[in-house]
Amino acid sequence: MQKKICLLGGFGVGKTSLVSRYVHSIFSDKYMTSVGVKIEKKSVHVKGTDVDLVIWDIYGQDDFQKVRMSYLRGASGYFLVVDGTRAATLDTALALHDSAQQVVPGAAFTLLVNKADLVSQWEVREDVLERLRTKGWRVLKTSAKTGDEVDQAFLGLARAMLET
Secondary structure, three states: OEEEEEEEEEOOOOHHHHHHHHHHOOOOOOOOOOOOEEEEEEEEEEOOEEEEEEEEEEOOEOOOOOOOHHHHOOOOEEEEEEEOOOOHHHHHHHHHHHHHHHHOOOOEEEEEEEOHHHHHHOOOOHHHHHHHHHOOOOEEEOOOOOOOOHHHHHHHHHHHHHHO
């Protein structure tokens, strides 16, 4: 079985680093801007089923460039990635979620608040995240640098995709 996952978020939130940590178990401090889409694959065993995750690392949205929602076609799930040290990236993620729901309504998704290793510098407030949780959102605090919650995020989304 094959499932497509997309990573959505603002510019420089750590989407590529999360994919590199998950697929290759590596992290690099060198920042490389994503242009277009980079596709990776990883096979996992979830709920007694072998699943090939096809992971689409989509360029970051900013004031000058909007994400093409056509990249989401065929996706079974997606991550909304936020940089915990920049509150504005949460607004970008929320806007991307609204657009994504138009293309893949009912798709499984998880909000990843990245850079948990820098929590002392976070601008994203816990009460805002708690409000999203009360709406039924799955919210995880990840660190591509340390690997915290990265495997759990991908496996949790894979489980959720199999349930929907």
